[in-house]
Amino acid sequence: MISVDEFVSLLRDELALPVTAEDLGRALDAVDSWDSVHLLALCTILERETGRTLPFAEVLEAPSLAAVYRLATAS
C-alpha cells in the first residue's frame, strides 16, 4: 500500500514527470509531459513498489493518474 504522496513521488522521481497531487485528477492528456507510453513503465514500477499485481487491462484504460492510483491500492 502506498500513500498519495508516495505515488506522486514515484511519478516525479521514477518517471521524471513534473506533477503534483493536484494533477492526479486531470485527464491524462492534460497532464504536463504525459505520454501513453509512461503507463507501461508506471505499471512495472507500481508492481515493484507495492508487491501487488495490477490489472493491466484496467490500468491501460484509466482516465487519470488518480484512477491508476485507485487500481494500484484497491483491495
Next chain:
Amino acid sequence: MSDTLAELHRAGRLAAEYPSVRGLLAELPDDALPRAGRFLARLDPAEVLAAHPATPSTTLYVTGHGTLAALTPALTAEFARHGLLAQVRLSDFDGWVTDLADPGSTLYATLAAAAGPAFALCVLDPAIVIGELKPPWRAEDVHRVLTEKVALVERLAEVFARTTRGATLVLNTLPLPRELTGQLVELRDRARLGAAWREANARLLRLDRPEVVVVDLDPLLADGIRARDPRQSVYAKAHLSGELLAGYAREVGHLARQAAGLAKKCLVLDLDETLWGGVLGEVGPEGIEVAEGYRGEAFHRFQRVVKQLGSQGVLLAAVSKNDQEPVARTLREHPGMLLREEDFAQVRANWRPKHENLAELARDLNLGVDSFVFADDSPFECGLVRRELPGVAVVQVSGEPALHVEALLRDGWFDVPRLTAEDLARPARYREEHARQSFLESFDSLEAYLRELDIEVRVAPAEPAQLARVSQITLRTNQFNLTTRRLPPAEVRALTEDPDARVLTIASADRFGDNGLVGAVLLRRDGDVLRVENFLLSCRVFARGIEQAVLGAVLAHARGSGVREVRAGYRRTAKNGKVADFYPRAGFETVSAGPAEAEFRHDLARTPDAVPHIRLSADFGEQSPAGRRPAAVGPEQDTP
C-alpha cells in the same frame, strides 16, 4: 548518485552538465539505469549540442513490429554511458516493412540527413511469426512463415544497402517463447519447430553484409533476462520485455561507440586480486592464488579470457602497486601463471598513483588514454582513475573472482566489425616498437636513428581484401586524422568504385619488422584540382618522416598528371590538434582558417624534397600501357 541526475534535471541544468553524466552513470548499478534513462530522455538533444557542440551524436531510427517506446530511454542511457548523445526517432507502430521497403520513407530521409553515424534499428519479435499462425497449425506451418519472414528481411536488407550510404541496419534474432512450443503436444513436432526456429535465426546471423549487424539475443536470454511479459505483450503489444530491450540497447550502444571511433585498444590490469588472488607483497609468489584451489581456478579462468582477448589484437598492460622485482619474477617464473611477461606491452609495478602510470603508459604506447580499459578491484583506484582520467573506461571487478570475466566482457569494449590481419599482429608490433625504443636510446640524434631504421614505405590503391582495414583506420585513428570522417566498410568500397576517387593505402616496414597497413590517403579528382579528402596514419608510425614522404609523393603525382592545384582540409577534433599544421608545413598556403576547420592549397610550383631516410614506392592506380607498375618516387637507396 542518480539523484544528482534528478536534481540536475529539475534545476534545468542537465544539458549544460551533460559531459558529467557519463561519470554519474558509471557508478550506477544496472537496475538503476532505466530510471536514469527516463530522466535523460526528457532532454532535447539539440539543447545538449547547443551547449556542447563536440558531443558525438548518433542518429537512431527505431522501427519494428511491437510497441518499442521503452527503447528510447534505454538507448538514451546506454549512449550517455559512453559519452554519446542518442538522437532517437521512433517510427509508427508496426511500420518496419514499409519503412525499409520504400526508398522514399522517413527512415531513409532521417538516415540521409544525419550529421554523424546513423543506425536503423529494426526490432523483430516472435509475434511477427505467431501472428500468422491459425489453428490448427503444425511445425511445418511455423517453418513456412519463418522462411517467408527471413526472405523478406533479406530483401529489405538489400533495399537498405542500395538506398543508404554509410548507415547501419541493426536486426536481431527472434526469441523462441515456450508459449509457442508448448502448444504442440507431439514432442517430435515440437522438436521440428525448435529446429526450424533456430535455422531461421541462423539465417539472420549469416546475413553477411557490411551494412547489416544482427544482434544475437540468445546470450542475453541465457544470462537470465526474460524475453517477454505476457500482459505487456497482450495488452500493450510490447512483445519484448523492458529488460530485454535494455540489454539490446546496451549492444547497440557498443555498435555506436565503434562507429564514433571510440573503440578501446588496450586493457590495463591491476595484479593483486584482479589477475591473481592475494597480495604479492604480503604472501610472496608462492602464496598467490593463480591456478590451484577454488579462488585460484577462478583467477586462472580470468587469465584465460584476458589471453584470448590479447590473441585478437587487444594490447595488454599491467599497472600494479608493487615492487618491480617480485612482479617480474612472478610473471616469468610462477608455474601457475597463464599470462607471461611477453603477453604484456608493458608492466608497470611501482608505488606511484595509477592515473599517472596510465598517462605515461599512453605516452609510451603512443595511444590516447581514451583507448584504455582499466580493470581493478579497488574502489579507491577505480574512483581515482575515473576522476583524473574521465576518458578511461573503468571496470571495477569485485572481491568475487568468479565474476571477473562477466564484468570484463559486459561492455564489449574491444568489439570490432571485422578483425583484420593488423589486429592480430598488433601486440607483436608493439613489442617490436619496444625494441625500436631501446634502439633509439643508443643514438645521439633522431636523424641517425631514422637512417639506421631503414624505413620502407609503399603507397598503393586499396585491394578488396584491404577495405575492412582501411575502414578500421578511419574509425580508430584519432590523432593523425585530418578530417576525422569515419567510413564504414561499405562506404570505403563505394569510394573504390568511384572513378573520380582514389583510396590509397600506406604500408611500411623497417629493420624490426613489417608494420603492415598503417595509413590511408583518400583523393578526389575534380577537373584539374586534386583534393586530399583525408590523410590518416597510425599512431604507431608517425613522426618518422612517413607522412611527409607520402604527401610529397601525392604532390609529385599531382604535378605529373596535369593537376593545376592540390586542395586539402583540416577539421579540428579534441584529438587531432598535433596535425593542424601538417599541410602548411608541407608548403601548402592557407586559403581559410577558422577555429573548427581550415582549407589549404598547393600550387605545385615547387614540391617538397624527398625524405632522405625513406625508401618509397608509390602506385596511384593509373593504368599505363605497360600495365600497373609502381613508380619510384623517393630515392631508391640502400642504407649506409
